[in-house]
Amino acid sequence: MLARCACNNHTICDDELRPIGVGLFPTGALVNHSCTPNTMQSFSQQRIIFTALQPIRAGTEITISYIELAATRSERRQQLLAQYYFDIDHDLQGGHAESVLQCQSGPDAFSAELFQSAPGHMDPADYELTAVRLISAETPMQAHLMAFSKTQEEPAEQESFPYGGSADLDEGDDEAASSSQQAPAGLASPAGRQRGGEAGEAGQHLVHTQCWGQGWQGMSERHLSAIGHHMSRLLSQHSQCLAALQSHRPAEAKKLAEAALQSADRLPGPAKALGPRHIWRVRLCEALMRACIDVGNQWQEALAVGLQLVPAYEMIYPKVWPNKGLHYATMAKIAAFLEHDATAAEYANKALQQLQYTHATSPVLEEIRQIAFEASRSQDFLA
Numbered sequence: 001m002l003a004r005c006a007c008n009n010h011t012i013c014d015d016e017l018r019p020i021g022v023g024l025f026p027t028g029a030l031v032n033h034s035c036t037p038n039t040m041q042s043f044s045q046q047r048i049i050f051t052a053l054q055p056i057r058a059g060t061e062i063t064i065s066y067i068e069l070a071a072t073r074s075e076r077r078q079q080l081l082a083q084y085y086f087d088i089d090h091d092l093q094g095g096h097a098e099s100v101l102q103c104q105s106g107p108d109a110f111s112a113e114l115f116q117s118a119p120g121h122m123d124p125a126d127y128e129l130t131a132v133r134l135i136s137a138e139t140p141m142q143a144h145l146m147a148f149s150k151t152q153e154e155p156a157e158q159e160s161f162p163y164g165g166s167a168d169l170d171e172g173d174d175e176a177a178s179s180s181q182q183a184p185a186g187l188a189s190p191a192g193r194q195r196g197g198e199a200g201e202a203g204q205h206l207v208h209t210q211c212w213g214q215g216w217q218g219m220s221e222r223h224l225s226a227i228g229h230h231m232s233r234l235l236s237q238h239s240q241c242l243a244a245l246q247s248h249r250p251a252e253a254k255k256l257a258e259a260a261l262q263s264a265d266r267l268p269g270p271a272k273a274l275g276p277r278h279i280w281r282v283r284l285c286e287a288l289m290r291a292c293i294d295v296g297n298q299w300q301e302a303l304a305v306g307l308q309l310v311p312a313y314e315m316i317y318p319k320v321w322p323n324k325g326l327h328y329a330t331m332a333k334i335a336a337f338l339e340h341d342a343t344a345a346e347y348a349n350k351a352l353q354q355l356q357y358t359h360a361t362s363p364v365l366e367e368i369r370q371i372a373f374e375a376s377r378s379q380d381f382l383a
Helices: 002-008 073-084 221-246 250-264 279-295 299-316 322-337 341-358 363-382
Strands: 010-013 019-023 039-044 047-052 099-105 110-115 132-134 144-151 205-212 271-274
Touching: 010 039, 073 144, 099 221, 110 221, 144 221, 205 221, 221 250, 221 279, 250 279, 279 299, 299 322, 322 341, 322 363, 341 363
Parallel strands: 110 205
Antiparallel strands: 010 019, 039 047, 099 110, 132 271, 144 205
């Protein structure tokens, strides 16, 4: 019975996607997962509500996403296998390349593999989510890199990889409290969602790095080891950053996120940096944005980092998706506070295009409508 509950319950979230409880909805449990869902779920008191995010023809299956979509296909596959016991690659042929070079630094540190082609099936967005910039910017060759982590507390045979509070706009609050589980991209700060395989300070991360693509051609075992060590340190910094945020230490978290982003721009070997939409750069920017918001007086930087996340979110998420709408709303709210009227109006209108479907009865929608109205009025007055 407990196993059935674990696979069929729903995490109940508030309007800003912050988890507040767990519910069992027998009819809702019949809805299957899709990595390209046509429906989203929300909650009102003791009800679960399914909202269509696109036209759905009669006879078409209604689907939702069981997990966070901001992840590579391989990460989503691992999480769904571990948590829901089904394989999204079950009906696909091939997709499992053999490594041509391997290295490992002890059983409790890191390992790395080099492949001639992608080690697993990839979605179109994965090419950007794993892209690496090379030292020679003129080369047409492509290089990709992905790193996964698990903690020492997990059994060695179990693979558990990561897939990835309201912005109270008051100045001078250097240690503003942060919620431990907040929405990925809402009026709440972005990086608060819990990600599988991240245990904060509870355990040491065992990081496995995979490299593939022509850009790595001729890589030596020494360079591969250096990449593995570098990514192990970067993922450790990300984990420490999330732990600091959850322990209400945003200033420390901000420093850790900034240091990790510097590491993302200084890869060893033939690589230069993680690509602008690499999934680990996205996650570090999410953590930095949340830290800036929680510190309480870093609104300009929070806005700048949030704007950097927009292209990645627009690539990752469906055309209409609550996380994306809430991120636009965050941008509008911070821009309005900073009196950046053009930016506030732009992102308030972007948010409204999403929230009218995903948050039709939420107070969030009315709040953003007011920001859009006031920002547009200020622009008209200045004109």
